[in-house]
Amino acid sequence: MRILFIGDIFGRPGRTIVRDKLKDLVREHHIDLVLANGENSAAGFGITPAIAEDLFDLGIDVLTTGNHVWDKRELLAYYASANGDLHSPARRILRPANYAPDLPGWGVYEGKKNDVPYAVINLQGRVFMASNDDPFRKADDILKQVKAKNILVDLHAEATSEKVALGWYLDGRVTALVGTHTHIPTADERVLPGGTAYITDVGMTGPFEGVIGVKKEMIIDRFLHNLPMRFEPATGDPRLCAVVIESDDATGRARSIARVMLK
Numbered sequence: 001m002r003i004l005f006i007g008d009i010f011g012r013p014g015r016t017i018v019r020d021k022l023k024d025l026v027r028e029h030h031i032d033l034v035l036a037n038g039e040n041s042a043a044g045f046g047i048t049p050a051i052a053e054d055l056f057d058l059g060i061d062v063l064t065t066g067n068h069v070w071d072k073r074e075l076l077a078y079y080a081s082a083n084g085d086l087h088s089p090a091r092r093i094l095r096p097a098n099y100a101p102d103l104p105g106w107g108v109y110e111g112k113k114n115d116v117p118y119a120v121i122n123l124q125g126r127v128f129m130a131s132n133d134d135p136f137r138k139a140d141d142i143l144k145q146v147k148a149k150n151i152l153v154d155l156h157a158e159a160t161s162e163k164v165a166l167g168w169y170l171d172g173r174v175t176a177l178v179g180t181h182t183h184i185p186t187a188d189e190r191v192l193p194g195g196t197a198y199i200t201d202v203g204m205t206g207p208f209e210g211v212i213g214v215k216k217e218m219i220i221d222r223f224l225h226n227l228p229m230r231f232e233p234a235t236g237d238p239r240l241c242a243v244v245i246e247s248d249d250a251t252g253r254a255r256s257i258a259r260v261m262l263k
């Protein structure tokens with residue numbers, strides 16, 4: 001199975017470059033399954049049901065999120081509307097699995113693409129972030145229940161150490177662990193000895209002429225003055241950051257992982 005994982009889609013510039021590039025990318029790399037982190041797809045903050053459905057229409061199979069998941073409150077009602085229906089598109093928008101269990105939404109999705117069963121797990125780190133449940137033990141619990149061999153984990157986390165540690169912890173038990181959230185791609189992609197593809201951060205799909213997606217003048221001003229303000233997305237230099245992972249269908253072990261950055 002060949003999996004494309006697209007890093008945090010940020011605002012309209014991110015959505016536009018996905019619209020412009022995804023079809024060719026899928027054809028060129030013979031992609032079976034397309035995953036993306038969509039936590040910043042609505043003007044940088046959260047995701048709306050309409051934007052999620054547009055992204056599904058563009059060819060994304062499952063969306064993951066992270067700390068911005070609740071920025072657009074419509075998502076809560078959208079989750080409620082799914083009402084346990086496994087075929088609702090809301091079911092294919094994940095929120096981190098290690099959030100409070102009584103919150104709406106799901107942190108795991110199991111599906112089938114081109115006849116190959118797969119699972120996507122969304123987790124969030126705890127270092128320099130909200131104190132959610134332990135993502136390590138949560139991963140253990142989830143993996144006891146998941147039936148698919150091809151398993152992709154999005155660890156949405158700030159600290160590189162936490163991402164590297166969970167990569168080693170899950171080595172040999174999942175197809176890939178990819179990091180998101182910092183919006184800056186890292187150059188450490190590799191297949192770990194047990195067969196898990198790993199990268200600390202996939203990077204952002206959005207405007208690089210800014211500070212991790214936001215207008216650079218605003219962020220510089222924030223560092224200079226610390227005044228509260230409403231951040232606006234940057235627009236210039238949109239790029240698409242992703243990884244392509246190839247796995248063995250039968251064992252779920254990764255064969256390769258390669259970084260992609262398109263302008």
Ligand SMILES: [Fe+2]
Pocket residue numbers: 008039040066181182183
């Ligand atoms: Fe993000």
Ligand SMILES: [Fe+2]
Pocket residue numbers: 039066067068156180181182
């Ligand atoms: Fe984030």
